Amino acid sequence: xxxxxxxxxxxxxxxxxxxEQETVEYMEKxxxxxxxxxxxxxxxxxDVAPTYHVAELYNVFREDVVEECLQQETVLANTxxxxxxAFRVPKIG
Amino acid sequence: MxxxxxxxxxxxxxxxxxxxxxxxxYLEVIGKSxxxxxxxxxxxxxxxxxxxxxxxxxxxxxxVPIAIKDNISVVGLPNSCGSKILEGYVPPFNAxxxxxxxxxxxxxxxxxxxxxxAMGSSTETSHFGPTSNPWDLERVPGGSSGGSAAxxxxxxxxxxxxxxxxxxxxxxxSFCGIVGxxxxxxxxxxxGVVAYANSLEQVGPLANNVEDIAVLMDVIGGYDRxxxxxxxxxxxxxxxxxDDVKGLKIGVPKEFFGEGIHPDVEKAVWDAIHKCESxxxxxxxxxxxxxxxxLASYYIIAMCEAxxxxxxxxxxxxxxxxxxxxxxxxxxxxxxxxxxxxxKRRILLGTYALSAGYHDKYYLKALKxxxxxxxxxxxxxxxxxxxxxxxxxxxxxxxxxxxxxPLTLYLSDINTCPINLAGxxxxxxxxxxxxxxxxxxxxxGKPFDEPTVLRAAYTFEQNTDYHTKRPPEVA
Numbered sequence: 314x315x316x317x318x319x320x321x322x323x324x325x326x327x328x329x330x331x332x333e334q335e336t337v338e339y340m341e342k343x344x345x346x347x348x349x350x351x352x353x354x355x356x357x358x359x360d361v362a363p364t365y366h367v368a369e370l371y372n373v374f375r376e377d378v379v380e381e382c383l384q385q386e387t388v389l390a391n392t393x394x395x396x397x398x399a400f401r402v403p404k405i406g
Numbered sequence: 407m408x409x410x411x412x413x414x415x416x417x418x419x420x421x422x423x424x425x426x427x428x429x430x431x432y433l434e435v436i437g438k439s440x441x442x443x444x445x446x447x448x449x450x451x452x453x454x455x456x457x458x459x460x461x462x463x464x465x466x467x468x469x470v471p472i473a474i475k476d477n478i479s480v481v482g483l484p485n486s487c488g489s490k491i492l493e494g495y496v497p498p499f500n501a502x503x504x505x506x507x508x509x510x511x512x513x514x515x516x517x518x519x520x521x522x523x524a525m526g527s528s529t530e531t532s533h534f535g536p537t538s539n540p541w542d543l544e545r546v547p548g549g550s551s552g553g554s555a556a557x558x559x560x561x562x563x564x565x566x567x568x569x570x571x572x573x574x575x576x577x578x579x580s581f582c583g584i585v586g587x588x589x590x591x592x593x594x595x596x597x598g599v600v601a602y603a604n605s606l607e608q609v610g611p612l613a614n615n616v617e618d619i620a621v622l623m624d625v626i627g628g629y630d631r632x633x634x635x636x637x638x639x640x641x642x643x644x645x646x647x648x649d650d651v652k653g654l655k656i657g658v659p660k661e662f663f664g665e666g667i668h669p670d671v672e673k674a675v676w677d678a679i680h681k682c683e684s685x686x687x688x689x690x691x692x693x694x695x696x697x698x699x700x701l702a703s704y705y706i707i708a709m710c711e712a713x714x715x716x717x718x719x720x721x722x723x724x725x726x727x728x729x730x731x732x733x734x735x736x737x738x739x740x741x742x743x744x745x746x747x748x749x750k751r752r753i754l755l756g757t758y759a760l761s762a763g764y765h766d767k768y769y770l771k772a773l774k775x776x777x778x779x780x781x782x783x784x785x786x787x788x789x790x791x792x793x794x795x796x797x798x799x800x801x802x803x804x805x806x807x808x809x810x811x812p813l814t815l816y817l818s819d820i821n822t823c824p825i826n827l828a829g830x831x832x833x834x835x836x837x838x839x840x841x842x843x844x845x846x847x848x849x850x851g852k853p854f855d856e857p858t859v860l861r862a863a864y865t866f867e868q869n870t871d872y873h874t875k876r877p878p879e880v881a
Contacts (some may be wrong), residue, residue, distance in 0.1 A: 327757040330742035345813055353771050364780055365774030365778055366605050367829030368592045373634045387498045391724035400722055403513050405733045
């Protein structure tokens, strides 16, 4: 069971601010879904290998050639928060 | 000009008049729409069509208009993913599938509504409000590609692109009475498609008939070196359009006809199987014992991948940003106000399932169950050529009916999500009606065996008339 403290901690890990009222709502709905997920416990899987990816691909290599990339002004075109060719953000801390 | 046209008819119409006139006619129909299917109508569509007229484009889709789901990047058109957090974002590059469509001469009509970040089965979680089902405006069109399916069903585009992570092309195709294909994983490039659950999702076509699906697949399918999960597998989809199922072996997995299935849906699907039998196919019941665990495994994997993929939306480089005194507060407030409830719920669940102490219990367990589900498909498809089952257990439900209870909404994906876990191809074709609402038949095949899936779907369509039925006039 997820507690209110768990919801607050997950919110911090996921960088999503959650207020007091939302904490209770999330707790109830997340517990209902996790209860459903619990059904997997009844299936024995000790000797089963996990499938991370259905297409059995490993490394995909290419020649190390310099190619054209997006221009700096194109990259900054979607923000108003820019300064000296970089993204401007508030201070850390 | 007829409101509903196949791609072949659209091409004939362009020959008779012009691409500009055809595009103008679609824009006129869109202008009268009552379904909220588009979130952006392109102001460059007419110009693009005119240019094709002037230059005499010879591509396979020269001048043919298409609608694009709003999580597929098109240069110059806002890409919202149905979310406030991407407010104002205009992609600086085209998705690979868009490059291919433009090279084929297609005209982009606009971007279609969707569940926020493709999370949902009803298109109700969009920041831009729900889309209505053209068959009944009070009902959902399905999701998450609900806008793409609804505009095709309403005659507002001849065909469209959607994306399918756990059924998001097939579900709205079923609810809106059209055809939708989830190709084999790796067949269509995901470059330029905003990732939600990258090991599960594929771009897929939605159209009024199977032939148009094949036309679109011939354009968008194929290897792309910019997508590291792309697989080089050459397939000629239109060549698969053969009206013949003689000798095909169909498997009917009993687990797909579980508790809660609507009796009319069950009957329509069995009628379809018997129709194929009368046309020369044989069928037998098959068992896929782990299918009952597929839904839980699917949602755990999807949520874990979502919690990672959506970490990039922090308000720094594009989209909505909340102001705050420091970096951590800025990101936390931006994500709190920018994401909708369902997206936050899935990110939180995914974060929890991957967090210290829970990784093995949820994520690793789900990946192991995925192996068992894949083995079920491998075994069943070693005995038969195809599997047939209902796409959705019920017809389209009412707007607002399931949105408050996430688990109930998740359960509606019970017949579509196992396919994404296994990565196999699957198509939904109209096979009947219940109380005036469409029912979809789902046809699943072996990996990369789209030709057999299309052949069966095409044969069923050529020998029935469900795909010719249109919703009552709503525009």
